[in-house]
Amino acid sequence: MLQEIKCLTEDFPILDIKALGYEGVAVGQKAYNGVALLSTQPITDVIDRLPGDDGDPQARYVEVKTGGVRVASIYLPNGNPVGTDKFTYKLGWMDRLTARARELLASEEPVILAGDYNVCPTDVDVYDPAALAGDALCQPQSRARFRTLVNLGYTDAIRALNPTEHLYTYWDYQAGAWQRDLGLRIDHLLLSPQAADRLIAAGVDRTPRGEEKASDHTPAWCELT
């Protein structure tokens, strides 16, 4: 599941990806946002927007069925600065995601909702909670909505299998944050009960973040039986 592809759908390099052996679907827009989903298995049942607001132009959600699992690639709004329409949009988007997550639970399929949630669920997920206290990623309203989503019956795969570690997934480009390990855990994999029953491993691969011209995020992953 990819986020911030930052290109038009037709500019996503789908042919290159297919040449590497993956099926793929992208939902893009010019310059900002954009999500995609790659799979070694056939992809069906594509939903290219988060239900609940047909007037929302931002490309932040794609959901498919692949490999017997329903999977969504999520790019939840950042929401900064707090007190603006951006934060209001974030909270509304989270309410829409919760509604969709509730519908998906009723299907009793294995479901994985994964991507950049732009939420640090607790202070353990923040390198300096005091410094980030005013950030949209750490607001009580953001965290409450994340908890509501999990409490529907989803498992935060990385936290469930690693209760005490920080497991940051994002380090700012500025001020040597990566070199000093000043990170945030904002990328999550939420699993329905039917997926969580099959969860055998989950973690964060820090290697790509250390490469030249790295993304400011690094991959989070999980493995099901």
Next chain:
DNA sequence: ATGGTTGCCTCGCAA
């Protein structure tokens, strides 16, 4: 101490 970095929508913006 509100800094600094990245990339496009380019000398402002969103992250």
